[in-house]
Structure formats: structure tokens, C-alpha cells
Amino acid sequence: MEKEEVETLLNQLANREIDECTITKEHFLSFQLVLVNREDFKRFRGIAKHGGEVTYQYMDEPRS
Template structure:
């Protein structure tokens, strides 16, 4: 995964095209850096799963 692919996934999640995305541990650092650079990053929710996987979902209301 590269930064452009991560950005496309986040855009698809925000638009509702995808309900959630699963990020493997080897892609986590790059993906998170792209996520944190976005102005709307507080709308994304990451849920840690087994074996280093993280599931991301988009929420209409930003977390505080």
C-alpha cells in the first residue's frame, strides 16, 4: 500500500462506497500517517482486532 491507495480507501469509506476497511499491521503506520493528515480524521474510527489488524469505519459525527 502507498499513500495514494490509502487516501483512495479513506475517500471511499467517507463516501459510503465501503462500509469498513481492514488494515493489516504491515500497512498500519503508513495508513495512519495518511489518516492523521486529513482534516476530517476525527470522523474515522479504528477498531483493533486480532493479529495486528485494524478495522476502520466512518462516522457522520466527529469524535471529541
């Protein structure tokens, strides 16, 4: 997954254009590298699924 694709997905989540996105095991590391460098990183919640998929959502309040 390219950095631009990841940024687009994260921006869509943050702007409430989409409610959630699911990232496959194969794309997790490239996705995570972009995510952790965002200022609003703590507002993203990742929910692990069976098979290594992670579903991300954007929260109103940052997690602690």
C-alpha cells in the first residue's frame, strides 16, 4: 500500500467521509508507519480481527 493511499484513507476517516476502514495483514506495516506519524494518531482506534485484519475508526476523544 502506497503512502498516498494510506494518507487518503486516514484523511477520509478523520473527515468522517467513511466510518471505518479494514486493513489486511499484508498492508498493516505500511499503514502503521504512516499512521503513527500523524498528530491525531491517538484518535484512531484499531480493532484486531481474525486472520490479521485490523479495522480502524476515528474517535472524537483521543485515547489515553
